[in-house]
Amino acid sequence: MIWELIATIFAGVGGAGIALLIRKISKQNAPKWLVPALAGLAMLGFQVQGEYDWYEHQASLLPEGVVVVKAVEEKAPWRPWSYLYPQTMRFIAADVANSAQNKIDPNLILVDLYFFERRSVAKRVPQIVDCLQGARTDFTQNFSASQQDNNHKQTWHQLDKSDALLTSVCS
Structure with missing residues (x-):
């Protein structure tokens, strides 16, 4: 469970990094709220993907x-x-x-x-x-x-x- 928490945090950092890259490419014209929004979406997406993959992963380990x-x-x-x-x-x-x-x-x-x-x-x-x-x-x-x-x-x-x-x- 601790590894899942760490991976979720890294997904959020990755989402924020993508948003910062978008802001840099757009010469700071992209809105500032894009950074926390993409970080949150990345963390939520990672959790949802983990929920759906859990069964197949566990069944494959049997x-x-x-x-x-x-x-x-x-x-x-x-x-x-x-x-x-x-x-x-x-x-x-x-x-x-x-x-x-x-x-x-x-x-x-x-x-x-x-x-x-x-x-x-x-x-x-x-x-x-x-x-x-x-x-x-x-x-x-x-x-x-x-x-x-x-x-x-x-x-x-x-x-x-x-x-x-x-x-x-x-x-």
């Missing part, structure tokens, strides 16, 4: 075997341009390469999901995907694959048949 299963685009009133071009501010990736099949019930697959959000630390959440039922649940120490174990009820969340998590883990 190791082989980690697949993006959901990307969340957002619109916000403080980013009016996002109504025309929504920004991907969060996404979920599944570590398919290191998923593990349950030995008791081969339809159950343990997979790590990684939740990425702009300007936040990634979070890892282990999940169990039931390929036969098309559902997922959180993996806990009390998880039981047995249907007879009523002491530890799991909350299963149904997935669409075309859900990217289901198709990538169960194929």
